[in-house]
Amino acid sequence: MNSRFGTRARWVVWMAVWFTSAFSEGLGAATHGERGDDAFLVELARTGCLYFWENADSRTGLVKDRNRTDGPDERTVGSIAATGFGLTALCLAHERRWLPRDAVTERVRATLRFLRHELPEQRGFFHHFVDVRTGARVWKSEVSSIDTGLLLCGVLTCRQHFRDAEIRRLAREIYERVDWTWLLTPHHTLGHGWKPESGMLSNDWDSYCELMLVYLLALGSPTRPIPADSWRAWRRPWVEFEGLRFISTPTNAPAPLFVHQYSHAWFDFRGRRDAWTNYFENSVAATEAHRRFCAGLAERFPHFGEVVWGITASDSSRGYVVWGGPPAHGPLDGTVVPCAAAGSLPFLPRETLHALRVMRERWGARVWGRYGFVDAFNPATEWVNPDVIGIDVGITVLMAENARNGWVWKTFMKNPEMEQAMKKAGFQPDRPAKP
Numbered sequence: 519m520n521s522r523f524g525t526r527a528r529w530v531v532w533m534a535v536w537f538t539s540a541f542s543e544g545l546g547a548a549t550h551g552e553r554g555d556d557a558f559l560v561e562l563a564r565t566g567c568l569y570f571w572e573n574a575d576s577r578t579g580l581v582k583d584r585n586r587t588d589g590p591d592e593r594t595v596g597s598i599a600a601t602g603f604g605l606t607a608l609c610l611a612h613e614r615r616w617l618p619r620d621a622v623t624e625r626v627r628a629t630l631r632f633l634r635h636e637l638p639e640q641r642g643f644f645h646h647f648v649d650v651r652t653g654a655r656v657w658k659s660e661v662s663s664i665d666t667g668l669l670l671c672g673v674l675t676c677r678q679h680f681r682d683a684e685i686r687r688l689a690r691e692i693y694e695r696v697d698w699t700w701l702l703t704p705h706h707t708l709g710h711g712w713k714p715e716s717g718m719l720s721n722d723w724d725s726y727c728e729l730m731l732v733y734l735l736a737l738g739s740p741t742r743p744i745p746a747d748s749w750r751a752w753r754r755p756w757v758e759f760e761g762l763r764f765i766s767t768p769t770n771a772p773a774p775l776f777v778h779q780y781s782h783a784w785f786d787f788r789g790r791r792d793a794w795t796n797y798f799e800n801s802v803a804a805t806e807a808h809r810r811f812c813a814g815l816a817e818r819f820p821h822f823g824e825v826v827w828g829i830t831a832s833d834s835s836r837g838y839v840v841w842g843g844p845p846a847h848g849p850l851d852g853t854v855v856p857c858a859a860a861g862s863l864p865f866l867p868r869e870t871l872h873a874l875r876v877m878r879e880r881w882g883a884r885v886w887g888r889y890g891f892v893d894a895f896n897p898a899t900e901w902v903n904p905d906v907i908g909i910d911v912g913i914t915v916l917m918a919e920n921a922r923n924g925w926v927w928k929t930f931m932k933n934p935e936m937e938q939a940m941k942k943a944g945f946q947p948d949r950p951a952k953p
Contacts, residue, residue, distance in 0.1 A: 555871055559918045562860065562874070562890055566915035567611040569889040569906060570604035571625075578637070579605075579629025580650040584907045587887035595657075596650035599665040603912025605629060605672030606784070606926060609679040610919055623685075626676050630688035633673070640712060642696030644669065660711040660719060663701055667732040668909075670696070671784040671930065678932040693935075698736035698744050706751040708732055708744070725753040726765050727773070730781035730797065738939030749943040754794050759844045760810050764803035765795055772840050772847040775830040776913065778804040779861040783916040785936065786927035791948040798865070799948075805862040809869060811844040819852035821897040825876050828858030832894040832910065835901040852898035856891035860914040863921035871921075890914065 572590050573582040581604040583597035605626065612622040637644060637653040643666045646659040670693055677689035701709040703722050708729075710719040723729040729752060736744040754765045767773040778801040781787075787798040812827030829848075831840045832855040841848020842858070856877055859870040878886055884902055885895045893910050895902040916926050931937065 555875075556922065558871070558875060558878075559863075559922050563607075563610065563915045563918040563922075564614070564616050565888070565890040566911045566918075567607045567616055569908070569911045570600075570607045570915075571611065571617055571622075573908070574601070574604055574625070574629075575650040576625070577628060578632045578650060578653055579625060580632070580637075580648060580653065581908050582650055583647060584893075584905045585889075586904055587889060587892050587906055589888055594650050596648050597665070597908055598644045598646060598648065598662070599668040600908025600912060601629070602665075602667075602669035602672035603783075603909060603916065605669075606675045606930075607912065607915045609675050609929065610915065610925065613679065613925070623680060623682060626680065627682065627685055627688075630673065630676065630685060630692065633669075634688050634692050639695075640714075641700045642666075642692075643701075643711070646711075658713070658715070660713050662711045663708055663723070663732055664710070664728065666696070667735050668780070670735055671731060674933050674936070675784065675926065675930045678929050693735075694739070694741045696735075696739065697742045698739055699742050702744055702748070706745065706748045708736060708748065723752060725755065725767055725771070727767055727777040728780040731785060734781075734785060734936065734939040734943065737942045738933075738935035740935060746942045746944075749792070757844075759807040762803045762807045762810075764800045764807065765797075766804060769845060772842070774840055774842045775805070775808050775828070775858045776861060778865075779913055779917065782864070783861075783913060783920070784926060784930040785940075786924070786931050787945075788927075789948050790940065790945045792944045792946075796948045801862070802865045805865045805870075807844055808842065808858070808862075809866070811842075811846070815850065815852075818850075819898055821852065821854070825873060826854065826880075827873055828855050829853065830855050830858040830861070832857070833903045833905060833907065834894060835896065835899065851896065853894050853896045853901075855894045855910075856885070857893070857910040857914050860891070861917050863917045864924075867921055 570581055573585045574580060580596040581600040582593060583595050583600055585591055585593065608622050608626055611617040612619050640661045643661045643663060645655045646662040646665045647656040648654060649656055673689045673692050677686050703709055707722040707724045710721045712718050723732060733749055737749065755768050756763060757766045757769060767777060782801060790796065809827050812822050812829060813824050815822040829842045834853050839848050841850055856874060859873045863870045885892050889906050889911055893903045893905055893907045919925050920927055
């Protein structure tokens with residue numbers, strides 16, 4: 519190898535390693551490019567926080583499931599999962615002073631009061647979709663374990679961020695009211711939920727996906743916890759793609775990229791492993807596999823490649839779709855979903871950030887509105903979603919901030935029940951592999 523080329527190659531590799539490490543730890547940037555990246559992440563988080571401020575009912579605090587990209591509309595269907603993301607986003611907006619602090623505190627207090635005393639619940643669990651004005655059940659939706667879990671993550675973030683005594687008390691009471699044992703199956707797994715018309719849903723959380731946050735919340739409960747062997751009760755199938763090996767959902771089931779993201783929005787899995795794996799590194803591998811999968815779609819959809827990539831459950835020109843890969847699933851048609859890359863910002867910071875910045879620069883105002891990126895768009899057909907979806911905005915906000923400095927992780931993990939839950943699940947410090 520030419521000595522000049524070898525020196526340059528080593529320098530490029532060293533710089534890449536340094537940048538990834540520094541960015542992942544949220545260290546101060548020294549170069550113009552890094553300052554620009556940090557500013558972009560701030561804008562990504564701040565615009566998303568605006569969604570949760572403008573599209574929640576001021577009395578109930580419940581957040582709309584979706585909304586137009588250009589500002590509040592008349593729809594009133596709310597999502598308790600979006601409300602959980604929204605409560606976390608309000609903590610961030612309060613911390614960064616992006617919104618009036620007294621008004622944010624009052625909004626959070628009002629939300630927790632409504633959740634504690636007025637929103638209909640069953641053993642502490644809530645209906646998936648509700649009217650934001652009244653809290654009434656919408657679309658005969660189920661009492662949902664995963665959506666209640668996402669809500670509780672936001673509630674417990676508020677408990678640690680705010681010093682307000684009422685907020686802290688209400689958050690504790692909402693969490694401790696949940697009877698996790700109610701949804702335990704004979705196999706020690708947790709069920710998906712319940713409907714008043716038909717009883718328990720037939721499905722349970724029995725194989726790897728976004729389920730980790732539900733199990734850890736249940737393990738950590740100081741009032742009605744599930745046994746530790748429930749953590750061992752769900753399956754962890756290994757999959758391989760282009761030399762990458764990681765735990766994912768079974769190969770005969772769809773695995774949209776968000777299943778590798780949602781638990782990581784709050785729980786800090788970095789540097790830890792249980793009896794099976796280091797789940798943070800597992801999501802790194804899954805994200806890289808997805809990036810390569812998307813690059814392989816370039817023959818069908820030339821806008822995809824090493825730079826522009828990302829498909830996860832989202833809107834499409836034909837309605838809401840669960841799609842992605844690997845393996846390929848769903849009616850792939852060239853639609854790009856920005857929150858797929860944004861939700862993986864801490865896992866592959868350089869590649870995800872570059873993808874998002876290129877999307878913004880290449881398609882501009884067509885794909886970027888008042889609340890940041892539209893939910894999805896298709897450069898091949900020029901279709902652009904007129905909506906944003908609350909949970910997709912939410913994962914973008916939280917992971918942008920975690921990529922910057924780990925603030926959501928640091929705040930949420932102050933809840934002592936969460937550290938106890940991870941110990942109960944068998945998490946230990948991960949030993950670095952020997953060179």
